[in-house]
Structures are given as structure tokens and as C-alpha cells.
Amino acid sequence: MKNRGVITLAFDDGYQAVYDEVLPLLAFYNIHAVFAVPLTPKDNVIAGEPIAHANKWLAAAQKYGHEIAAHSIHHADLTALSQSELKHELEDPSAELSTKTIVYPGGAHNDHVITSAKNFYTAGRTVLHGLETLPPKDVMRLHTINFTKKNFSVLRANIHALRAFVQNKWLIETYHFVSKKSSPLKHSTLLADLDAHLDFITSLPISIKTIQEAL
């Protein structure tokens, strides 16, 4: 069967649990993913869970071929900043992580944020719901399927992948906290479920790429 469609796996916030548990799983399947990591979030914690330092993510990305995406310095709402703060939150990650992709923290963006982000980045991922066209209509406003505890099941995720294949579209899957044990967090997924989904998509004739690889 001919290869059709693209899947990108994006993991937001850089949780230590994702570093410890998801990196080995991706290595097992030989998948390159995208990790959106804030440079220095307050107390190195997001949603009550510890974050692995951006330098650790950079080293892992080099080792395994993953893409690091900017996610601001402080996991800031980019729509709520002064012009100088906005520039700072955009510019430092682009330089320190040497990345051309941004994932807007909390998905928060507007025309002003996008105009400023274009000074440093060539692609931006939102949390707007849907499959992307290939090539995308607006590369600074990439759509995604943002998985939560409520909307994720292995079957649903597999159906999204099949849709991307059949319609020759780009499915960007967004995950946040992933762990072996069930978490009370809204944006959490079980490692075993992710494993089952990866097992399925790696059996499909569909490309699995990072954002920059897909563009």
C-alpha cells in the first residue's frame, strides 16, 4: 500500500515522567517526536508535576533525533504580555534551544503574537482542533488533536490515524502528562495506552515525522 498522510506526536511541557517513560518507548518504535519545553518554568513544575530541564531535553533530542519546540520561558500566556515581555519569551527559547518551531503555551495566541513569533519561528502549533492539510494552510497556526483523559482512548486515537491515512492529511497528536500510573490530571494518558497506539500506527503505511520534518 502507498504511504499516505503524516502523523506527528507532540508532548507538551517536558514532564520528568515523560522523559523517564516515553523516551524509551519512542526509542523502541524508532519514532521521532516533538517536545515542547519551557526554558525555566516557575519552580520547575507545571500542573503540580516536575519538569525535566530543557538541557536534558536538548541532549535527548540530539541522541534520538527528536525535535524540541519552544514553549516560552515561563510557560507564559503570550497574549497577556507587554511587547518587551513577549519578545523576551519568544526570543530566548529560539536561541537557547535553536529551534524554529513554537508551541504556544496553553494554545494562547492572537494576530499580534503570531506576527511577533514569525520573527523567530517558521512553524507554530496551537490547540485548535482538527487534522491539518498537507501542506498546511497556515503554518503558524497548526491544528492538533489535543488528547485529554476524556477524549483519549486507544481506539479513538487509532481512528484519527486512519482518517489521516485515508484523507492523506497531517495528524498532529498532542499529549501532556504520560505515565505508567493513572494520574488525576485532565491532560494525562496512560503509558500502556500510548504504547498500544504506537504499535498500531507503526503498522500503518503512514509517515511519522516531527513538525519540521513534515514541512
Ligand SMILES: [Zn+2]
Ligand atoms: Zn504547556
